[in-house]
Amino acid sequence: MATIELSAIRKSFDGTEILRGVDLRIENGEFISLVGPSGCGKSTLLRVIAGLEPQSAGEVSIDGIAADGIRPSARNLAMVFQSYALYPHLSAFDNIAVPLRMRRLSAIERLPLVGALLPSRRRKERGIRDDVAKVAEQLEIAHLLGRKPAQLSGGQRQRIAVGRAIVRQPVAFLFDEPLSNLDAKLRVHMRAELAQLHRRLNATFVYVTHDQAEAMTMSSRIAVMIDGELVQVGTPTDIYDNPRDIRVAEFVGSPKINVLPGRIREGGRIEALGVALRLTSSAAPGACRIGVRPERIELGSGPFAGHVVHAENMGSEAFLHLGVNGSDVRLVARIDDPRRLPPIATPVSFGFAMDAVRAFNAEGKRIEVEIEHAERVRERAIV
Amino acid sequence: MPSACGSGPLSDAATIDTAAVAAPAARASLRKRDQRALTAYGLVAPAFTLMLLMLLGPLASVIALSFTDYQLGAPAFSWIGLANYQDMFADRVFWISLRNTLTYVVIVVPGAVTLGLAIALLIESGASLRGLYRTIYFLPVMATLIAMAVVWEFMLHPQFGLVNGLLRGAGLPAFSWLQDRSTALYALCAIGIWQAVGFNMVLFLAGLVSIPKQLYEAAEIDGAASAWARFRLVTWPMLAPVTTFVIVISGIRSFQVFDTVHILTKGGPSKSSEVLIHTMYTEGFEFFRSGYGAALTVVFLVFVLLLTLIKARLADRGVQTA
Structure with missing residues (x-):
């Protein structure tokens, strides 16, 4: 669990400014949505938080510690991608176990054949198996663990991706439009599940979406981004009832x-x-x-x-x-x-x-x- | 799929529900089915004929030829059964050339595959000059191997060759590479690797490009901090189909090695670099023993077929894991 602080984040690609000075403080345990029309820079902002994209200027700090220059793998954030980015050659179980194996096993223990012979590897694998089983039970995916991603439906893949994110208790969760590949009915269902998951984990969620309904229904706060700037940040009620800008008023509400x-x-x-x-x-x-x-x-x-x-x-x-x-x-x-x-x-x-x-x-x-x-x-x- | 059963030939009959009209309807549908089958055969025919003429026909004639004593240009030949094969298995040269060919394959395939992959990874991770490097490494593939072989002959020349010049400059002993029994085959292997690396690199580059970038990002987020960890987690498994293909193709091409051998060593000195196809060429086109040459070809085909079968098996497994 963590607070994430962004100050004056700027990002440009080939001279085009995508982010024009974003300041945002994300509180510990809050569910904040970054919404905006496509191309407004919300996904870029999320990737800057994750460290996948270096910012051109400005600072990201996680729990008060400057994160600039820290590799994504060392920031201890979890991310759910729009395409889920599951490893197609690994079973659902192995997909969820990857973050645990990467963190708990040494490079030698991860080696095929040789690593499997080490007693320490076997002991750690048992711990990993228990943790994956626990997460699978929480998400009701225990029966899917043996399958490859290609054998799963969109909704099931999405759950595996969420499982992979929550299994290692990261300091915060980043979601990049995780529901946009699902059909409308499933999307509404997953909306409720994600909100429940947030309540149960009580962790910091940063959720990027272009769908104002998702932002309205799930988040404790909404940050509306338009043209690379945060136009308004507030509770869903505040954003809906009290828009400070006509672009916010027009974007929110259907x-x-x-x-x-x-x-x-x-x-x-x-x-x-x-x-x-x-x-x-x-x-x-x-x-x-x-x-x-x-x-x-x-x-x-x-x-x-x-x-x-x-x-x-x-x-x-x-x-x-x-x-x-x-x-x-x-x-x-x-x-x-x-x-x-x-x-x-x-x-x-x-x-x-x-x-x-x-x-x-x-x-x-x-x-x-x-x-x-x-x-x-x-x-x-x-x- | 449920929609598939609606379009089968049975559905024409199934739509008629009264018993009275069922019989003529069934006959009509039968006629229709025959007609459809005829059309299908008609459509397949051109491709099948071509395959028969270009692939299966020659293959069958080579196999048939290997059971005869046919000599190139001879007016007649007779059926001699397995005599060619008996000769072959009793011939020391055949066993030498088979062993040399296998040695060549065992050295060139791993060499060309790992080097090809390494170069592809380096080019892919480099920021600039990708096109230039790609072209440079691909040049040996585009160049005529015979011309290149002549260049290699100069490079490996015992007295004024570049390779020995470098070795002498570094204070190392020089070799007469292609004239020495202990080095001739390995020098050919080196040329073989040099020639195959570019082709393999291009295949690996294509494979690398098709790996979704998000998988690398997911791996990074999941804690794969080192390049090796990401290679093991994403690149290697995602490249598996390409790697299988590259290994099989390199294997088949190495089995076919001929031009460098023919230009540079003629299988010598004293058969130390004799390979299967070169033996076949000598027997078939210098001694005109076409029947015997055909028998050698059959042995060669068996190896290529084995490789192809292994590839098919691996590809099947690949489909299941994907």
């Missing part, structure tokens, strides 16, 4: 947050799609963007008029795509009861509560807004 063109008038009042809201801001007047989550759009009444362009029925809920009259803006609204789904082209009016609004300036940074008539916060916009 379907995406609705973004309406808005303006801050002289005097501070905010308008969206030309309709004045009961919101004011002290930010400089000019264009701004208004973000409202699909579940906060209220249909039936409100100052905006539109029509249904598309409907997605998910069974337990439904999403209604709305075209706004007199503009090419499209919105998505969530309906809890799909049986109340209006047909395509139905005209609808809609609005949203003022506390649902997240406003961003032209650069995409969040701006603070104040709701007028504080005593009527819960009411709909009626302007």
